Amino acid sequence: MxxxxxxxxxxxxxxxxxxxxxxxxxxxxxxWLVPGIAALCLFAWLLTRVEVEHAGRAFAAYGGIYILAAMGWMWLVEGVRPDRWDMLGVAVCVAGASIILWAPRAA
Known part of the structure; x- marks a missing residue:
């Protein structure tokens, strides 16, 4: 989730x-600013819905997923297909986000 x-x-x-x-x-x-501001408010609210104890960790993990979404936006909205280097970068970032989110930590 x-x-x-x-x-x-x-x-x-x-x-x-x-x-x-x-x-x-x-x-x-x-x-264009009206839906833009609404979208940015939705973004901020959604980011508070994740079950991560510290804001910094939530923001850091989010960064990897943001990169994935940005490449998808570039492809689907702007019509520019990501190249293999883009995809490699996305894979590294999502792996990093996953490590940040799911690494075992002392309670």
């Missing part, structure tokens, strides 16, 4: 940032 929450948070964050990108870089209407 943690990975699904992180994935939803990543998509919300990317969508929110993309709305700002669209407004500022693609010279579109400032109305």
């Amino acid at each position: 943690t990975y699904l929450i992180y994935l939803a948070a990543a998509l919300a964050e990317i969508a929110g940032c993309f709305a700002f990108w669209t407004w500022l870089r693609l010279d579109r209407s400032a109305l």
